[in-house]
Amino acid sequence: MEKVWLEAQGNIEKVLTPQTFNTWIRPIRFGSATSSSLILEVPNKFIKEWVTEKYLAMIQEAVSALAETPCQIEFRLEEKTGDGKAVDLAQPGEKSGSPTGREKTRPGDPTSNLNPKYTFETFVCGSSNQFAHAASQAVANKPASNYNPLFIYGGVGLGKTHLLCAIGNQIHAKNGKARVCYYTSEKFMNEMINCIRYKKMDEFRNKFRKMDVLLIDDIQFMAGKEATQEEFFHTFNSLYESHKQIVVTSDKFPKDIPQLEERLRSRFEWGLIADIQPPDIETKVAILKKKAELNAITLPDDVAMFLGSSSTSNVRELEGMLIRLGAFASLTGNEVTLTMAREVLKDIIVDKSRDVTVEMIQKYVADHFRIKLAEMKSDKRLKTLVVPRQIAIYLCRELTKASYPEIGEKFGGKDHSTIIYSMKKMERQLTQDLELKTTIENLRRGLLS
Numbered sequence: 001m002e003k004v005w006l007e008a009q010g011n012i013e014k015v016l017t018p019q020t021f022n023t024w025i026r027p028i029r030f031g032s033a034t035s036s037s038l039i040l041e042v043p044n045k046f047i048k049e050w051v052t053e054k055y056l057a058m059i060q061e062a063v064s065a066l067a068e069t070p071c072q073i074e075f076r077l078e079e080k081t082g083d084g085k086a087v088d089l090a091q092p093g094e095k096s097g098s099p100t101g102r103e104k105t106r107p108g109d110p111t112s113n114l115n116p117k118y119t120f121e122t123f124v125c126g127s128s129n130q131f132a133h134a135a136s137q138a139v140a141n142k143p144a145s146n147y148n149p150l151f152i153y154g155g156v157g158l159g160k161t162h163l164l165c166a167i168g169n170q171i172h173a174k175n176g177k178a179r180v181c182y183y184t185s186e187k188f189m190n191e192m193i194n195c196i197r198y199k200k201m202d203e204f205r206n207k208f209r210k211m212d213v214l215l216i217d218d219i220q221f222m223a224g225k226e227a228t229q230e231e232f233f234h235t236f237n238s239l240y241e242s243h244k245q246i247v248v249t250s251d252k253f254p255k256d257i258p259q260l261e262e263r264l265r266s267r268f269e270w271g272l273i274a275d276i277q278p279p280d281i282e283t284k285v286a287i288l289k290k291k292a293e294l295n296a297i298t299l300p301d302d303v304a305m306f307l308g309s310s311s312t313s314n315v316r317e318l319e320g321m322l323i324r325l326g327a328f329a330s331l332t333g334n335e336v337t338l339t340m341a342r343e344v345l346k347d348i349i350v351d352k353s354r355d356v357t358v359e360m361i362q363k364y365v366a367d368h369f370r371i372k373l374a375e376m377k378s379d380k381r382l383k384t385l386v387v388p389r390q391i392a393i394y395l396c397r398e399l400t401k402a403s404y405p406e407i408g409e410k411f412g413g414k415d416h417s418t419i420i421y422s423m424k425k426m427e428r429q430l431t432q433d434l435e436l437k438t439t440i441e442n443l444r445r446g447l448l449s
């Protein structure tokens with residue numbers, strides 16, 4: 001069946017543009033097959049979603065034409081080494097050596113399991129993660145001095161793994177000889193089980209005990225796993241006694257991890273416990289901008305704001321939206337725009353702005369500038385009226401689906417060309433006038449909250 005897939009891939013290549021093919025189809029690998037199904041492996045879930053949506057039928061057809069019997073196609077994510085849960089941020093099909101900041105990330109130590117992309121440089125610090133960020137930096141700058149162990153806790157996708165790896169990468173960058181080791185607690189457990197089975201426990205113990213820095217991710221998975229906890233407890237003690245740094249992360253506070261042995265819990269409480277809270281809109285927007293920069297995606301402010309104001313606080317999900325958008329833009333050869341974002345992400349972002357109407361905007365902006373609603377809709381050319389009117393029109397275009405004629409109608413029966421003129425003027429001014437930009441951002445935020 002592998003041959004069938006390769007041949008089918010070759011046939012698909014003939015009908016797609018090289019860019020589309022390289023982006024979406026080339027990364028798909030043969031996984032396994034049964035008599036009636038073909039399992040294909042894709043590198044990440046964005047490719048998986050996209051290919052399922054756009055190319056499944058084509059793939060199905062290409063394969064069926066070559067296979068002797070009808071065949072069901074299934075996609076599966078490729079297994080990754082290291083932090084298996086981390087989404088690979090490389091743009092699908094991205095060429096190596098992109099002129100972005102990605103080179104700035106250090107290669108890291110291949111034996112440490114650290115994800116080299118997760119560094120302090122690529123981490124955005126905001127009020128929600130300030131404390132954990134500062135604690136992590138303190139530990140990275142002076143391991144095993146003040147905060148040992150460091151316990152980082154916070155919800156899914158809030159940056160725990162990123163910070164944990166950033167600590168390891170920084171220590172390693174400063175001192176290439178430091179033995180740094182990143183393990184998820186699951187991997188710790190699996191390896192331990194294997195070593196027990198093959199009677200290699202001494203090796204297992206020695207390996208961990210000679211580390212200078214031990215980073216254990218998602219410690220909550222050890223809940224209820226007594227033998228693993230026991231082993232980890234001894235590893236912990238041995239490292240701690242020899243003044244080695246330990247950092248663990250968890251999605252819960254130590255006290256709230258069920259079935260965590262008391263003695264382990266109290267060990268965690270010896271050190272510093274730092275939390276990461278869900279990011280606010282400003283931080284979400286800042287993270288999105290950073291990720292866009294790292295992935296060479298041009299992300300206009302209004303789009304960043306649109307993504308940032310979505311209800312999710314899971315940064316991984318936000319990144320997913322961004323990558324999807326970037327991929328769409330590059331595939332279609334267009335710039336990322338708000339209209340495109342709305343369309344591409346319509347199933348993902350519950351668009352709050354759907355509830356915003358022209359009338360609401362008129363009233364809100366009029367109130368803000370303390371003018372009358374009638375003045376907002378009038379033709380009076382006073383500057384104190386023109387500016388609010390143009391801002392309101394701009395926001396109507398941005399936040400509602402109203403067309404130019406509809407907006408014109410609701411602004412006292414203006415011609416649609418007047419509305420277009422007003423929009424153009426605003427767009428031009430926005431590129432020069434920071435105060436205006438801030439005013440609009442505040443109004444937009446007020447309207448969406």
Ligand code: ADP
Pocket residue numbers: 086087118122123124125126129154155156157158159160161162163287290315316319
């Ligand atoms: P967790 O381990 O808490 O579930 P991760 O560390 O895996 O979360 O973060 C999920 C994704 O979000 C990663 O790609 C990470 O780079 C990104 N991320 C989270 N917080 C930030 C931040 N403050 N700055 C930059 N990227 C972030």
Ligand code: MG
Pocket residue numbers: 085160161162217218
């Ligand atoms: Mg994690």
